Amino acid sequence: MTFWNDPINFIANWLTGLLTGWGVPDLWATIIEYALGITALIVFAMVLDILLVWVERKVVARFQDRLGPNRIGPFGLIQPFADIIKLVIKEDITPANADKVVYNIAPVLAATSVISLWAILPLSSRIFGVDMNVALLYLVAAGALGTLAIIMAGWSSNNKYALIGAFRMVANMVSYEIPMVIILLIPTILADTMSVQGITQAQSGIWFAILSPLGFIIFFISAIAELGRSPFDLIEAESELTAGFNVEYSGMKFGWFFASELLHAFTFGGFMAVLFFGGYGGFFGLEKVAGFGWLTNPFVESAVFLAKAMFGYWAIMWVKYSMPRVRIDHMLAFNWKFLVPLSLALLVTTAILHKLLIVLPTWQYAVGMFASNVVIITGTIEILRAHGRKQRKAEEKLSPQPVKN
Amino acid sequence: MTAEQILFLLTGALILGSALMVVATRKLLHAALWLVAALFGVAILYAILQASFLAVVQVVVYIGAIAILFIFAVMLTRREMRDQGQQTRTNWWIAALLGLLILAGLVFLILAVPGADRLPAALPEGLDTVRALGNALVSPEAYVLPFEVASVLLLAALVGAVYIASVGKKD
Numbered sequence: 001m002t003f004w005n006d007p008i009n010f011i012a013n014w015l016t017g018l019l020t021g022w023g024v025p026d027l028w029a030t031i032i033e034y035a036l037g038i039t040a041l042i043v044f045a046m047v048l049d050i051l052l053v054w055v056e057r058k059v060v061a062r063f064q065d066r067l068g069p070n071r072i073g074p075f076g077l078i079q080p081f082a083d084i085i086k087l088v089i090k091e092d093i094t095p096a097n098a099d100k101v102v103y104n105i106a107p108v109l110a111a112t113s114v115i116s117l118w119a120i121l122p123l124s125s126r127i128f129g130v131d132m133n134v135a136l137l138y139l140v141a142a143g144a145l146g147t148l149a150i151i152m153a154g155w156s157s158n159n160k161y162a163l164i165g166a167f168r169m170v171a172n173m174v175s176y177e178i179p180m181v182i183i184l185l186i187p188t189i190l191a192d193t194m195s196v197q198g199i200t201q202a203q204s205g206i207w208f209a210i211l212s213p214l215g216f217i218i219f220f221i222s223a224i225a226e227l228g229r230s231p232f233d234l235i236e237a238e239s240e241l242t243a244g245f246n247v248e249y250s251g252m253k254f255g256w257f258f259a260s261e262l263l264h265a266f267t268f269g270g271f272m273a274v275l276f277f278g279g280y281g282g283f284f285g286l287e288k289v290a291g292f293g294w295l296t297n298p299f300v301e302s303a304v305f306l307a308k309a310m311f312g313y314w315a316i317m318w319v320k321y322s323m324p325r326v327r328i329d330h331m332l333a334f335n336w337k338f339l340v341p342l343s344l345a346l347l348v349t350t351a352i353l354h355k356l357l358i359v360l361p362t363w364q365y366a367v368g369m370f371a372s373n374v375v376i377i378t379g380t381i382e383i384l385r386a387h388g389r390k391q392r393k394a395e396e397k398l399s400p401q402p403v404k405n
Numbered sequence: 406m407t408a409e410q411i412l413f414l415l416t417g418a419l420i421l422g423s424a425l426m427v428v429a430t431r432k433l434l435h436a437a438l439w440l441v442a443a444l445f446g447v448a449i450l451y452a453i454l455q456a457s458f459l460a461v462v463q464v465v466v467y468i469g470a471i472a473i474l475f476i477f478a479v480m481l482t483r484r485e486m487r488d489q490g491q492q493t494r495t496n497w498w499i500a501a502l503l504g505l506l507i508l509a510g511l512v513f514l515i516l517a518v519p520g521a522d523r524l525p526a527a528l529p530e531g532l533d534t535v536r537a538l539g540n541a542l543v544s545p546e547a548y549v550l551p552f553e554v555a556s557v558l559l560l561a562a563l564v565g566a567v568y569i570a571s572v573g574k575k576d
Contacts, residue, residue: 099435102434134457134535137458138461140469141461141468143469144468151476151480170477173473174474177469
């Protein structure tokens with residue numbers, strides 16, 4: 001075992017040797033190592049977050065035909081540090097009659113819910129926090145804490161706009177959690193496990209995005225809703241709620257919400273990569289070919305994972321800066337009348353077909369799974385078209401006929 | 406004292422303290438938030454016992470769904486969410502006595518269970534608890550009947566909710 005093959009365990013072994021050499025008991029050595037590991041992971045995530053501020057500002061500028069930050073440092077790379085200094089030296093305001101303790105806990109909880117997701121994010125086959133057998137449920141649980149943080153922020157601010165934002169958040173989260181949980185079952189069925197390492201390894205031959213493209217699309221939509229990003233950004237809705245749940249926060253407390261939102265989006269990009277695009281692996285069996293063994297190096301795997309996660313993050317931004325905000329009744333109707341039935345139908349089809357087709361050779365299995373998704377998509381579009389036609393006919397019957405002269 | 410025992414005692418203190426605050430605080434919303442803390446403590450207990458599935462489901466169901474709906478309902482009900490009245494009844498000592506008796510009975514019963522004073526044994530290496538639980542839920546020798554009955558009950562509740570919600574439209 002060398003540093004280049006297995007960096008984390010290499011450092012851990014070295015530390016164990018060092019600490020026991022100093023006469024530290026084994027239990028304390030383990031506790032110190034875990035504490036250092038957790039700190040390193042959080043620092044990595046937060047440093048990445050600083051970079052994401054720059055990425056977000058630069059990308060939104062490009063989508064809006066602007067240049068974005070370009071004054072401080074090359075390509076404006078030092079801009080995020082200027083942003084941070086600005087946030088830190090801003091006056092810290094607590095609104096009158098605010099519920100102080102809850103008001104101050106909320107930003108911390110928001111950041112906690114995101115950072116706790118990094119515990120299960122597999123950067124490589126040998127660089128990861130923990131490999132739980134309930135990782136996908138853990139993802140949902142961490143999302144619940146994020147919801148709680150937004151409710152606490154909205155309620156404790158003693159501000160009507162903030163409270164309306166929090167109400168919308170609950171409606172949003174409680175609804176879009178359902179298609180997300182149903183869709184999380186699809187990688188579970190395909191990989192036969194809920195552990196993210198297992199799901200990644202199950203995709204070394206073929207990505208789940210190919211076996212279940214519709215599943216990926218639904219996951220993408222519900223992830224955007226879970227993030228509260230446009231077109232589901234009703235919780236912030238600058239034009240009607242000024243800034244929604246975080247309107248009263250200033251300085252670094254606002255900074256925590258902002259940072260956790262960016263990191264959350266990137267983390268979901270990472271989960272999209274893990275669940276549907278092979279995570280750190282997924283080279284379609286290329287790593288087994290002679291001469292390509294370096295693909296399984298943990299540093300290469302981490303780079304591949306971060307690139308895929310960044311692409312997912314970019315796709316989320318692409319949607320965010322291209323779509324107008326939806327109305328709340330449309331948002332709820334879209335979820336309950338469209339996404340939930342569709343994802344249930346997809347789940348049942350996937351479960352049955354997977355069991356039936358798994359005995360076939362891989363390419364036939366893949367074609368069968370892909371075809372079933374295409375059939376479901378086509379059927380859905382046809383039903384929607386027929387429904388639209390019927391509604392249009394009814395409207396035409398009601399509205400007065402144009403007068404001919 | 407092992408690390409596990411220290412963790413257990415700390416978690417127990419967290420749960421009991423939060424549970425006490427649920428009934429002692431005067432603000433309704435604070436009570437709901439303390440309830441979240443108590444439920445989270447129970448999730449930690451499951452995690453200490455290596456019941457990872459139960460721990461995560463505890464957070465998803467009790468905090469993610471039930472507690473959040475509690476808070477939602479509390480926020481919708483009253484503007485002034487403070488209770489100004491007296492917090493105890495005149496017969497509080499009878500309730501306290503009954504509570505102590507029940508506690509004594511529970512302690513007596515638990516001590517009578519063989520092995521209650523031992524630490525839990527570590528799970529065998531490679532045991533997939535989630536798979537075992539899933540198999541138990543659909544196996545005829547185990548819990549398929551209660552599982553199906555609960556499913557039918559939930560389905561009935563779902564249908565009932567849809568019916569109640571849709572009656573208003575016809576009028």
